[in-house]
């Protein structure tokens with residue numbers, strides 16, 4: 001049975017936007033519950049790989065409620081978080097205002113489309129996306145855009161659900177995504193379909209190996225795949241050539 005929040009092609013964005021509007025208020029809580037808090041560690045890993053240098057400019061795409069953007073800003077990067085969901089950005093902005101360190105200084109959130117990033121070429125030293133690429137109508141287009149706005153030498157980092165190489169582990173993990181994740185979505189957010197969407201979107205996303213291949217096709221240097229939890233999650237890393 002297809003998922004109410006998944007649609008191929010152009011209608012994809014509207015469905016994804018409806019989904020995140022529906023779950024924005026409970027998004028952080030569910031992330032903690034579903035990953036047993038591990039998503040924080042994986043996001044810190046992204047920030048560590050970003051190796052923020054003094055005066056670095058960072059762009060976090062599909063920033064949602066802002067976790068990765070906050071971490072980059074805390075490490076000193078002049079950071080922009082971009083998302084197309086007003087509701088997710090409202091949560092991000094209220095978190096920013098609660099944290100006095102970020103009130104005015106090096107972190108801002110803007111509304112925009114990751115497939116048409118509203119910045120000129122060669123603007124950022126760090127471009128990240130966490131659990132976002134899988135949600136785009138075209139993940140390749142998303143990576144092309146990341147590449148375009150990255151400066152020569154910039155680090156491009158993608159964190160997302162992955163496809164475990166081990167068949168047995170993949171089966172167990174997909175069963176978890178099929179049954180327990182929607183169940184938690186229903187219990188804590190009143191929305192099982194929104195969480196069943198994770199598996200549906202993952203089925204249509206070629207995940208870490210294809211992302212690495214595309215990074216190589218873009219001629220990124222030092223392309224790496226870091227599998228987490230046996231590939232259930234993955235980080236793709238690459239550097240734009242100088």
Ligand SMILES: C[S@@+](CC[C@H](N)C(=O)[O-])C[C@H]1O[C@@H](n2cnc3c(N)ncnc32)[C@H](O)[C@@H]1O
Pocket residue numbers: 013016017020061062063064065066067068082083084085088112113114115129130131132135136
């Ligand atoms: C699963 S959340 C990830 C949020 C955050 N990066 C994190 O790791 O917790 C995906 C986010 O991508 C955003 N998104 C999806 N498609 C987008 C697009 N085309 N442009 C900008 N944001 C998009 C959604 O609004 C949502 O906030």
